[in-house]
Amino acid sequence: MFYSAVLLVLVSVAVAQQTEWEQCGGIGWTGGTTCVSGTVCTELNDYYSQCLPGAAPSTTAAPSPTTSAPSTPTQTSLIPRLGGVNTAGYDFSVATNGSFSGTGVSPPVSQYSHFTAEGANLYRIPFAWQLMTPTLGGTIDSSFFSTYDTTVQAALNSGPNVYVIVDLHNYARWNGEIIGQGGPTNAQFASIWTQIAAEYGSNERIIFGIMNEPHDLPSVETWSDTLQYVVTQVRAAGSQNFLLLPGSSYSSAQTFPTEAGPYLVTITDPLGTTDKLLFDVHKYLDSDNSGTHADCVTNNVDVLTTLVQFLQENGNRQAILSETGGGNTASCETDLGQELAYVQSAYPTLVGFSIWAAGAFDPTYVLSVTPNANGTDQPLWIDAVIPNLP
Ligand SMILES: *[C@@H]1O[C@H](CO)[C@@H](O)[C@H](O)[C@H]1NC(C)=O
Ligand SMILES: *[C@@H]1O[C@H](CO)[C@@H](O)[C@H](O)[C@H]1NC(C)=O
Numbered sequence: 001m002f003y004s005a006v007l008l009v010l011v012s013v014a015v016a017q018q019t020e021w022e023q024c025g026g027i028g029w030t031g032g033t034t035c036v037s038g039t040v041c042t043e044l045n046d047y048y049s050q051c052l053p054g055a056a057p058s059t060t061a062a063p064s065p066t067t068s069a070p071s072t073p074t075q076t077s078l079i080p081r082l083g084g085v086n087t088a089g090y091d092f093s094v095a096t097n098g099s100f101s102g103t104g105v106s107p108p109v110s111q112y113s114h115f116t117a118e119g120a121n122l123y124r125i126p127f128a129w130q131l132m133t134p135t136l137g138g139t140i141d142s143s144f145f146s147t148y149d150t151t152v153q154a155a156l157n158s159g160p161n162v163y164v165i166v167d168l169h170n171y172a173r174w175n176g177e178i179i180g181q182g183g184p185t186n187a188q189f190a191s192i193w194t195q196i197a198a199e200y201g202s203n204e205r206i207i208f209g210i211m212n213e214p215h216d217l218p219s220v221e222t223w224s225d226t227l228q229y230v231v232t233q234v235r236a237a238g239s240q241n242f243l244l245l246p247g248s249s250y251s252s253a254q255t256f257p258t259e260a261g262p263y264l265v266t267i268t269d270p271l272g273t274t275d276k277l278l279f280d281v282h283k284y285l286d287s288d289n290s291g292t293h294a295d296c297v298t299n300n301v302d303v304l305t306t307l308v309q310f311l312q313e314n315g316n317r318q319a320i321l322s323e324t325g326g327g328n329t330a331s332c333e334t335d336l337g338q339e340l341a342y343v344q345s346a347y348p349t350l351v352g353f354s355i356w357a358a359g360a361f362d363p364t365y366v367l368s369v370t371p372n373a374n375g376t377d378q379p380l381w382i383d384a385v386i387p388n389l390p
Helices: 110-117 142-156 186-200 220-236 301-313 330-345 379-388
Strands: 023-025 039-045 048-053 082-088 122-127 163-168 206-209 243-246 277-282 319-324 350-359
Touching: 023 039, 082 110, 082 319, 082 379, 110 350, 122 142, 122 350, 142 163, 142 186, 163 186, 186 206, 186 220, 220 243, 301 319, 301 330, 301 350, 319 330, 330 350, 330 379, 350 379
Parallel strands: 082 122, 082 350, 122 163, 163 206, 206 243, 243 277, 277 319, 319 350
Antiparallel strands: 023 048, 039 048
């Protein structure tokens, strides 16, 4: 995801009474279970009941997908089905040319326990390359790493089965130059990941998001060679982690089968199996697939069906939809609900999803699923996401 404005940090405030839209039950819930007059405590899933207006439960909010995934009786998965959200902030002001002019904003850690209580088990935490290693190819800044790690640990500690994607959010670039194609060398790129491997290499609940949204690459084949170099180096550094490999055209799920996919399926893992190499894809639902409009025009089931077929025909590989989302509008509640229901049906070929975005985004941001200041969730999250969490 790219955006130009730096937005205000939201600090969530928990409230004690079960007024309209508040939680009123679910596994692990210790607060009140009665709702104010005019609302009904409605079970949305095992983990979350909410005081909804009137007597009409919204458990039917997510419609069934229009197409079901091909059956995959022989495919197994080392990783459980994942669903959750991007918690943005450390990436604020990274431009699509890989330049960075910000300072990083910490996502409010209260969101992790909030969303995990609702059933989420995946948090993607983007960061600017320049914050982690202020000098290209240099050592990790220990002060920033400590700050970032506090956020990662808060996410991991929100539940025993929670996974985190450490997301290097730089569009395959550093200050306008493309990795391995005139810009940073493959060794400079691999350096940040071998250092992160030294910190997180033995924690299998930390997934390495090798690069966010490569785009306008002179050679996709050369980019695939760069990824192979990083995979080899990261394993040599002792990493056992799942690695997310991004294609081209902003990690497009749509172009993956014809553009980057044919190259990326040839990448090998020194671990001896490709089971821990997952493909990283993004897809929005608005008119130009940019994720900048409040309204949605597609549920993407056709695009994802084509992707699933490609993955199954090329070694039964797996992908994760690490960015998707829409506005808090009726069209997006319908389309996103259908998309996420399809993703759920296509496990394990599609491992899961993370919605763009919460974290330090204000609730007024067009694609925001950041909880309101009074602790209530956005309508899109309630109607389209919660019903499709693992
Ligand atoms: C919580 O805040 C949202 C956004 O300001 C508002 O729409 C909603 O009515 C509030 N709910 C409660 C229970 O105060
Ligand atoms: C990158 O893009 C930003 C935002 O458009 C611009 O201000 C900056 O000059 C660009 N930097 C390079 C090196 O192209």
